[in-house]
Each structure stands twice: as structure tokens, then as C-alpha cells.
Amino acid sequence: METATLVAIFIxxxxxxxxxxxxxxxxxxxxxxxxxxxxxxxxxGTLGGSRKKIAKKIIPRVETKRNIKNxxx
Numbered sequence: 124m125e126t127a128t129l130v131a132i133f134i135x136x137x138x139x140x141x142x143x144x145x146x147x148x149x150x151x152x153x154x155x156x157x158x159x160x161x162x163x164x165x166x167x168g169t170l171g172g173s174r175k176k177i178a179k180k181i182i183p184r185v186e187t188k189r190n191i192k193n194x195x196x
Contacts, residue, residue: 148154 148157
């Protein structure tokens, strides 16, 4: 066989192996250990307040001209 044919067979085999492993990881036995970041993100509201309240705790207030004007009124 020529070298190009062997390289093509090797790369194809590698691709099929990676695809098989990815499908096994996603849907097989190890899939029960995977976490769902979208589900965790949805639980923010149930863990102590709304996103706005959480943002106020995390993000400091920045003094802008509009904020100072509204406070003076």
C-alpha cells in the first residue's frame, strides 16, 4: 500500500474512534456523572434572590453624572 492510503486509513480510524468515544461519553454510562451548566444557571433564582439582588452584591455601584443627579433630586 502507498503511504497516502495508510495515512488516510489512520486518520479515518482516529476520527471514528474519537466520534465513538464522544457518543459513549455523552450517552453511555459516564453521562450520569456529567453536570448540566444550564440547569445550574437556572437555579440562581432559587438560591437567595433575584439576579438583580445578586448583581448588586457582586458589582459595585459606579458614580456617574446620572446617578449623582438622581440622588440630589
